[in-house]
Amino acid sequence: MSSSTEFIVKLPRQEALSGARDIFPLIVGAIPFGIIFGTLAQGSGLSFGAALGMSAFVFAGSAQFIALGLLAAGSALPLVVLTTVVVNLRHLLYSASLLPYVQGASPRWKAAIGFFLVDEVFAVVIRRYQQPDPSPHKHWYYLGAGGAMYLNWVFCTLLGLTVGQLIPNAAAWGLDFAMVATFIGMVVPYATTRPMVGAIAVAGLVAVLANGLPHKLGLMVAAIAGVAAGYWLETNISGSVGRPS
């Protein structure tokens, strides 16, 4: 057991606190998003309880927003569910990326990891899992980050459902731009290799071209095109490391 004396292994509680701290900037970006969801929900035809329940049990920001839009447009229930599947398919890719790190985890841990698997949580925790230290408590880091994101999301939905109703025309303020700003801040640090820059460019272009596809399928088409472009560039360009100048 000499290794346990060489590394200072953080306690589960310390890991959880680190996770909550590291996800803090992303929580700030999600606050307006959650408040707007709560503010718009009742106008789109969801009851107070179902809107709060959607944030508490579904916990999927973009799918929830798209569901609101479809409900407001009078879409049928199966169509909203199908669109939820398509919009959340990206989480399948996230869970695939987490596979190497969860193989020894208990079913209960896997369920918790699955439930909290949203864009922001994935972006933060994958970096912790990739760190080489042998901490046995990295799942606690996940729980801290995911739990903080979750509590904030539910609380902001409640704020929107209550206080948000008092703000005149809150939706017109453009608070949704906070999500755009957050996601740009998460994407840009990835853009350090040519295949990655190519993948990002192709994904953005295809997302615009495929925007007219039904059920928000354009998102998945763009994601697949971007991944394929990155993979192709990585395979076919020698010296792919280094920033394009």
Added chain:
Amino acid sequence: MNDWLLVALMALVTFSIRYTLLAFSGHLRLSPTLVRALGYVPPVVLTAIVVPAVVLPEGELWLGWQNARLVGAIACVALALWRKNLLLTIAGGMTAFWGWQWWIGSQLP
């Protein structure tokens, strides 16, 4: 529309998508090809969400300087390239977006 049924079904499909691979992780082996491809997933998906929100705010392509979302997004990219500080990118981007929106509004008769 039974909205609680909708919540239940959305919760079911969302959790299934997130959990299924994790549940079978002990029996799965990913090919190196797939692992390499998956490395592109996070930025590619986020980009595919963001770009239409910026250049197609009302469903129509809008690349003019009057598009405050476009100006705000350019500010975000510049800030993120300058400093890898997410809070700075969010705060600066929101300021640029709101400031530009206000300025555009003040230019209109």
